[in-house]
Amino acid sequence: MPAADLVVSVVVAGLLTGLVYGLMALGLSVIFGVMRVVNFAHGELMTLAMYATVFACSAFSLDPFVVLVPVALGFFGLGYVLQATVINRFITKPEHVQFLLLLALATILVNAQLMAFGPDARGVQTDYQLDAIELGPLLIDTVRLYAAAAAIVASGLVIAFFRFTLVGKAIRGCADNHLGAKVIGLPVERLYALTFGLGASCVAVAGTLLVLIVEVTPGAGPAYTLLGFVIVIVGGLGSIAGALVGGVLIGMSEGVAGLFVSPSAKSMVSFALLILVLLLRPAGLLGKTA
Amino acid sequence: MNKQVIAAIGVSAIVALSLPAIVSHYALSIAIATLYLAFVGQAWNVMMGFAGQLSLGHALYVGLGAYVSGALFTHLGIAPWLGLWAGVAVAVSCGALIGWLAFRFRVTGVYFAVLTIASAEFTRIGFDHLEWTGGPAGLFLKVAQRDSIDILNLRGPPAMYYYALLLLALATLGLCTWLLKSRVGYYWLAIREDEPAAEALGIPTLRFKMLAVVVSAALTAVAGVFMAFYKNSLFPEQVFDMGRSIEIVLAPIIGGLGTLLGPIVGAIVLTLLGEGTSAALQLAGLELPGMKQVIYGVLLLVTVSFLPNGIWPPISRMLVGPKVRA
Numbered sequence: 001m002p003a004a005d006l007v008v009s010v011v012v013a014g015l016l017t018g019l020v021y022g023l024m025a026l027g028l029s030v031i032f033g034v035m036r037v038v039n040f041a042h043g044e045l046m047t048l049a050m051y052a053t054v055f056a057c058s059a060f061s062l063d064p065f066v067v068l069v070p071v072a073l074g075f076f077g078l079g080y081v082l083q084a085t086v087i088n089r090f091i092t093k094p095e096h097v098q099f100l101l102l103l104a105l106a107t108i109l110v111n112a113q114l115m116a117f118g119p120d121a122r123g124v125q126t127d128y129q130l131d132a133i134e135l136g137p138l139l140i141d142t143v144r145l146y147a148a149a150a151a152i153v154a155s156g157l158v159i160a161f162f163r164f165t166l167v168g169k170a171i172r173g174c175a176d177n178h179l180g181a182k183v184i185g186l187p188v189e190r191l192y193a194l195t196f197g198l199g200a201s202c203v204a205v206a207g208t209l210l211v212l213i214v215e216v217t218p219g220a221g222p223a224y225t226l227l228g229f230v231i232v233i234v235g236g237l238g239s240i241a242g243a244l245v246g247g248v249l250i251g252m253s254e255g256v257a258g259l260f261v262s263p264s265a266k267s268m269v270s271f272a273l274l275i276l277v278l279l280l281r282p283a284g285l286l287g288k289t290a
Numbered sequence: 291m292n293k294q295v296i297a298a299i300g301v302s303a304i305v306a307l308s309l310p311a312i313v314s315h316y317a318l319s320i321a322i323a324t325l326y327l328a329f330v331g332q333a334w335n336v337m338m339g340f341a342g343q344l345s346l347g348h349a350l351y352v353g354l355g356a357y358v359s360g361a362l363f364t365h366l367g368i369a370p371w372l373g374l375w376a377g378v379a380v381a382v383s384c385g386a387l388i389g390w391l392a393f394r395f396r397v398t399g400v401y402f403a404v405l406t407i408a409s410a411e412f413t414r415i416g417f418d419h420l421e422w423t424g425g426p427a428g429l430f431l432k433v434a435q436r437d438s439i440d441i442l443n444l445r446g447p448p449a450m451y452y453y454a455l456l457l458l459a460l461a462t463l464g465l466c467t468w469l470l471k472s473r474v475g476y477y478w479l480a481i482r483e484d485e486p487a488a489e490a491l492g493i494p495t496l497r498f499k500m501l502a503v504v505v506s507a508a509l510t511a512v513a514g515v516f517m518a519f520y521k522n523s524l525f526p527e528q529v530f531d532m533g534r535s536i537e538i539v540l541a542p543i544i545g546g547l548g549t550l551l552g553p554i555v556g557a558i559v560l561t562l563l564g565e566g567t568s569a570a571l572q573l574a575g576l577e578l579p580g581m582k583q584v585i586y587g588v589l590l591l592v593t594v595s596f597l598p599n600g601i602w603p604p605i606s607r608m609l610v611g612p613k614v615r616a
Contacts, residue, residue, distance in 0.1 A: 107587035
């Protein structure tokens with residue numbers, strides 16, 4: 001039986017990492033919520049952002065928290081172009097056809113990263129990486145704290161965008177009623193492109209933050225995609241708050257399972273949680289029950 | 291059926307039967323992989339193509355068939371023909387449990403797909419911790435002499451597996467043809483097209499969706515048994531990997547979802563694309579790791595952009611006129 005303060009430390013670390021997971025899942029949730037497209041290439045976009053951060057940091061000797069802004073903008077552009085040129089043409093196609101399209105994109109992304117960066121794990125170096133804050137008996141890693149704070153700010157911006165801006169409201173209109181949005185003359189396709197760009201920048205910021213905590217390999221993409229699914233479904237697919245709650249829940253359960261069962265079994269706990277939520281509350285914890 | 295079709299069937303039959311005698315070892319292994327994909331694709335197609343239930347976790351059933359029969363053979367010396375039934379029974383029970391829970395709790399569409407992925411991943415990690423099957427270190431089947439044929443224990447040269455899979459693929463094609471033309475098939479199509487309407491017509495949708503899952507899981511597990519005895523080594527990371535599940539769904543979607551020949555055409559086309567890309571890259575001297583998969587992904591993208599309904603439907607229209615849909 002591990003000591004109580006160790007358990008609390010692990011739970012806090014899981015909570016902080018979970019907020020970063022939540023931001024990643026938020027991107028997935030926004031894309032699904034608006035366009036009903038399941039982004040099977042989400043984790044692959046995340047590893048791409050992680051690599052972009054690693055290289056920007058070492059090439060220009062910048063801090064990841066500075067690199068965050070250009071990476072987010074770059075991924076917004078990438079997401080916008082991807083949706084405008086390719087995915088928009090598949091919006092009305094059946095689910096399995098969309099699945100195949102995004103799977104093809106994911107395959108290209110994973111292997112292009114393998115070609116470009118090689119199979120080795122990469123990470124970023126910062127001089128505060130090993131710092132920790134002592135809070136009574138608790139030890140909290142500084143990077144996790146900063147990363148979680150940044151994830152909260154980024155999520156707050158996304159929520160504010162959807163709640164207060166006219167464009168955000170228009171996108172929500174498209175999500176609620178595709179045909180109605182077209183009837184009143186909203187540029188639906190452009191709004192979709194904006195949405196995918198926004199989802200991509202969420203995952204990009206999450207990637208930039210996560211690479212502070214874990215190293216990146218090209219093959220990690222599919223596992224992150226899966227993690228994203230688990231989180232959004234636990235939280236409620238299409239719900240912004242749900243993505244964050246799901247992220248925190250999965251982050252903490254991973255930490256606790258790693259401590260009590262075995263590190264290799266930690267994702268088993270997440271999958272068990274997912275199966276449980278799917279069966280008891282298919283719409284997710286914070287999702288609307290139809 | 292016109293003369294061209296009969297001629298095409300005749301030529302393919304001769305090619306299929308004489309293949310092990312004329313091609314190299316490597317080409318035969320590719321042919322076996324293709325037959326495997328055609329066979330499991332056909333099995334998956336029953337669930338998604340016929341009954342409209344999207345499973346992205348079919349590696350689960352392959353793995354259960356493979357592991358159960360393989361472990362029984364290794365530890366207890368039980369012949370694969372008996373182990374096969376045990377493997378099928380376990381896979382069917384798992385499929386039935388997942389299906390029943392999902393349908394009972396109205397988990398549909400994307401949610402159902404994610405449930406199937408989660409079940410497969412859950413099982414993968416479970417097998418990683420199962421000592422009886424070797425855990426992550428893998429399960430190894432006793433390799434006997436590859437020259438002598440021992441049908442009883444499924445030990446023999448690759449050609450034996452080739453013919454066995456060919457027979458299975460054809461038998462499954464026959465089974466699916468019969469199912470699709472029977473009452474069950476029409477019920478499935480009704481459920482796929484409009485489930486509430488099917489229910490309103492009095493079709494017991496839960497029972498027939500369950501039947502689709504059970505048939506699909508059973509056939510997939512059989513494929514797993516043969517793969518276990520062909521490959522002789524099983525690792526949870528490989529057998530239950532999400533990539534394996536995705537591999538299974540590609541051929542029927544590329545070939546033509548819900549069609550009878552789609553999975554077979556898809557498997558052949560995908561193999562040719564993959565092998566063709568390898569050969570071309572080798573010739574060009576560009577064998578970077580990942581290059582092949584990037585090109586494969588691009589080809590997949592092009593195919594799905596221009597032929598969203600698959601390759602087989604337009605060919606079938608050309609061959610036999612627009613009326614026949616199989």
